[in-house]
Amino acid sequence: MTKTTLSRNTLSQVPQHISVPQPCVLGAKVGIVHIGAGNFHRAHQAPLYQDIMQNAGGDWRVVGVSLRSPKMADILTSQDGLYSIKETSISGNRTRIIGSIERVLFAPQQAAEYLEYMVSQNIKIITLTITEKGYCHTPSTGKLDLSHQDIIADQKNTALPTSALGWLAYGLKARMDAASEPVTIISCDNLPDNGRLLEGVLLEYCQEFYNAKLVNWIKSNVTFPNSMVDRIVPATTKTGLQSASQHLAMQDAGALVCEQFSQWVIKDNFANTHPDFSQVGVRLVADVAPYQELKLRMLNGTHSLLAYIGCMLDLETVADFVDDADMKTFLSTVMNNEIIPSVSCPAGFEIKPYGQDLIDRFCNSEIHHQTAQIAMDGSHKIPVRWVPVINYWLAQGIIPQGLLIGIAAWALCLGQVSESGKRFDFQDQIGDKLQQSWHSNAQNPKQQMLDLLSFKQIFSGQIARNDRFSSALIKVYNQMKTDGIRQLVKTYIKSAQQDKPEEYLT
Numbered sequence: 001m002t003k004t005t006l007s008r009n010t011l012s013q014v015p016q017h018i019s020v021p022q023p024c025v026l027g028a029k030v031g032i033v034h035i036g037a038g039n040f041h042r043a044h045q046a047p048l049y050q051d052i053m054q055n056a057g058g059d060w061r062v063v064g065v066s067l068r069s070p071k072m073a074d075i076l077t078s079q080d081g082l083y084s085i086k087e088t089s090i091s092g093n094r095t096r097i098i099g100s101i102e103r104v105l106f107a108p109q110q111a112a113e114y115l116e117y118m119v120s121q122n123i124k125i126i127t128l129t130i131t132e133k134g135y136c137h138t139p140s141t142g143k144l145d146l147s148h149q150d151i152i153a154d155q156k157n158t159a160l161p162t163s164a165l166g167w168l169a170y171g172l173k174a175r176m177d178a179a180s181e182p183v184t185i186i187s188c189d190n191l192p193d194n195g196r197l198l199e200g201v202l203l204e205y206c207q208e209f210y211n212a213k214l215v216n217w218i219k220s221n222v223t224f225p226n227s228m229v230d231r232i233v234p235a236t237t238k239t240g241l242q243s244a245s246q247h248l249a250m251q252d253a254g255a256l257v258c259e260q261f262s263q264w265v266i267k268d269n270f271a272n273t274h275p276d277f278s279q280v281g282v283r284l285v286a287d288v289a290p291y292q293e294l295k296l297r298m299l300n301g302t303h304s305l306l307a308y309i310g311c312m313l314d315l316e317t318v319a320d321f322v323d324d325a326d327m328k329t330f331l332s333t334v335m336n337n338e339i340i341p342s343v344s345c346p347a348g349f350e351i352k353p354y355g356q357d358l359i360d361r362f363c364n365s366e367i368h369h370q371t372a373q374i375a376m377d378g379s380h381k382i383p384v385r386w387v388p389v390i391n392y393w394l395a396q397g398i399i400p401q402g403l404l405i406g407i408a409a410w411a412l413c414l415g416q417v418s419e420s421g422k423r424f425d426f427q428d429q430i431g432d433k434l435q436q437s438w439h440s441n442a443q444n445p446k447q448q449m450l451d452l453l454s455f456k457q458i459f460s461g462q463i464a465r466n467d468r469f470s471s472a473l474i475k476v477y478n479q480m481k482t483d484g485i486r487q488l489v490k491t492y493i494k495s496a497q498q499d500k501p502e503e504y505l506t
């Protein structure tokens with residue numbers, strides 16, 4: 001195995017067919033701070049900035065900020081910020097080296113450097129990928145959760161915060177004190193109205209822990225455009241790293257595999273200058289909401305559906321799931337019959353082909369996207385992916401049976417044992433509470449379901465108080481335990497084919 005490691009010094013040794021960043025990228029100044037320098041940012045926004053600088057110039061290098069672990073800072077420091085991405089699709093793969101990240105800071109140990117960037121006039125944009133739970137909000141209300149453990153920890157030390165909101169507020173306070181330029185903050189997480197949500201919780205946070213002066217400065221100097229991001233980027237695997245090293249003929253501990261597809265739609269509401277997004281097909285629009293709704297319900301909604309069912313059936317990856325004929329048909333039936341009617345599409349958008357393309361994207365077996373990875377944080381994902389769709393149908397007196405199977409599968413997953421007896425585990429911020437509720441009623445499935453439906457942070461609107469829905473859920477959950485999920489899925493498909501939506505299962 002080669003000992004050479006990817007870095008600026010070894011860039012010239014990368015095999016010819018792999019493209020490397022041009023000097024204009026490596027020599028540009030930093031213009032963006034990105035909080036949450038994980039795989040998604042490195043595979044989505046960072047390559048776009050590289051392409052923009054190569055096509056149109058500009059100082060749009062990124063300083064990444066990690067809040068929880070020094071791992072990415074260590075890896076990218078030893079590689080001068082360079083790493084490879086393998087972009088895969090049915091029509092082929094391409095690998096390229098990304099060089100648009102200047103460095104990654106581990107904020108808890110490099111707070112002074114973080115502040116230097118945050119006050120700099122060169123910084124025009126701050127972006128975030130901190131996952132749904134990183135906003136420390138109550139999903140059903142969108143309000144800051146003051147009882148959140150990270151917020152409680154911040155209270156003790158605002159100069160060494162735990163939450164991303166704390167780091168943002170700390171940096172913006174320094175920017176205000178330095179009388180620096182206005183800045184645009186873009187949330188790149190899978191949440192509806194993500195910009196408005198971020199603005200709301202950040203202002204609440206500043207009111208609580210700082211003062212009205214900072215709140216007013218933010219209101220006049222910062223914009224929070226909504227944005228919709230899309231690219232499937234799984235967690236790094238050992239095999240992925242090994243095959244990248246072979247391909248590059250050198251070590252790359254930051255190597256990523258992702259799909260070729262990439263999309264970013266941003267509300268055109270910038271407080272300062274921005275990269276020439278038109279160069280790379282990033283769309284600046286007046287209203288992002290329809291794009292967010294489309295993506296959250298169609299892609300993320302079906303992702304969560306296959307995640308819980310997949311965990312219960314030992315279908316380890318998304319590609320494994322859609323390789324199973326019953327499961328693939330189930331997914332597209334739920335998409336067509338239950339999700340599509342609930343979506344208010346962007347004007348002129350063809351939703352059916354979009355749905356078909358999604359299934360094709362899921363079939364990409366080069367991407368080892370674990371169902372257990374997607375299953376994580378259901379208490380934050382279900383409220384934005386499924387609950388609005390279920391409420392849409394309940395308002396018409398209809399129980400959407402496919403999503404009912406989804407909720408029952410999620411509930412079964414709380415037992416952490418698959419149908420074949422295999423143990424699995426995935427994190428959830430309120431996992432302990434959910435587990436406790438599930439186990440304390442293990443002998444009483446009816447109560448188990450009623451208690452889960454009473455988790456207000458997950459289930460709001462009709463779904464939480466609709467007796468027909470809870471009775472149907474109890475029935476499906478029991479059926480699932482006795483007959484297995486596959487049987488239910490088959491019954492669902494059969495009834496859907498006969499077009500008897502109300503008779504699918506109940």
Ligand code: CS2
Nearest residue numbers: 229230231232300303373374
């Ligand atoms: C996935 C997303 O893990 C998950 O919850 O649904 O990360 C999904 O892969 C991305 O949103 C795709 O753009």
